[in-house]
Amino acid sequence: MEFTTTRLEQIAILLADEIKEELAEKQGINEMEQVMRELVKETAGLGLQRAIEQGEERYAEKEVACRCGEQAKFVSKREAVLWTVFGKVDYKRRYYLCAECHQGQSPLDRKYGIVPGQVTQTLSSLLGVLGVEVAFEEASQLAERFLLFRVSDNTVRKQTEGHGNAQAQAEKGWIEKAENEKSLQVRERSLAYRSGRICASMDGAHVPLQHN
Numbered sequence: 409m410e411f412t413t414t415r416l417e418q419i420a421i422l423l424a425d426e427i428k429e430e431l432a433e434k435q436g437i438n439e440m441e442q443v444m445r446e447l448v449k450e451t452a453g454l455g456l457q458r459a460i461e462q463g464e465e466r467y468a469e470k471e472v473a474c475r476c477g478e479q480a481k482f483v484s485k486r487e488a489v490l491w492t493v494f495g496k497v498d499y500k501r502r503y504y505l506c507a508e509c510h511q512g513q514s515p516l517d518r519k520y521g522i523v524p525g526q527v528t529q530t531l532s533s534l535l536g537v538l539g540v541e542v543a544f545e546e547a548s549q550l551a552e553r554f555l556l557f558r559v560s561d562n563t564v565r566k567q568t569e570g571h572g573n574a575q576a577q578a579e580k581g582w583i584e585k586a587e588n589e590k591s592l593q594v595r596e597r598s599l600a601y602r603s604g605r606i607c608a609s610m611d612g613a614h615v616p617l618q619h620n
């Protein structure tokens with residue numbers, strides 16, 4: 409990812425000014441680092457909120473198509489919550505309701521693949537990895553140390569179960585791939601044999617053997 413250097417410098421100056429005020433008398437690098445971490449996390453959360461809200465279409469539609477085939481009417485701007493690696497992100501978006509089937513929807517959520525109230529994929533996979541390694545309570549404490557906010561043991565458990573399912577799917581895929589490769593190797597070997605060359609595998613490296 410390439411960021412504009414001058415932009416980054418402008419942000420860095422703002423961050424440095426902010427922690428300078430925050431720290432005042434304290435001079436140590438440890439306090440400085442800690443405050444910078446908190447500040448970056450808070451700023452990133454707000455940045456994400458703005459980025460999401462900026463995705464709302466400028467001119468509000470009064471109606472949008474509903475899945476049932478009818479039109480959903482604009483109700484109001486509603487608050488929603490999303491759990492991210494920067495903590496809880498609150499944002500507002502336009503909400504529409506269908507009078508026919510009573511399904512509500514937000515085009516902004518759909519646009520970005522957001523499920524309000526849920527944990528993002530990045531946070532979910534981090535929690536899933538932790539939850540596999542240690543007990544849920546410990547995972548929750550570890551997550552707080554790394555991410556600077558607390559998620560419940562229950563959230564860790566839920567993400568770990570989801571992670572476990574994804575892991576099982578991935579492993580199934582690897583096994584299938586390995587089996588396909590094995591049959592491919594067998595086919596290649598028989599082809600090589602027929603063409604008068606045999607490949608022998610030594611420590612995983614294929615060494616061609618020439619027939620005399």
Ligand SMILES: [Zn+2]
Pocket residue numbers: 474475476477478479506507508509510511
């Ligand atoms: Zn509907």
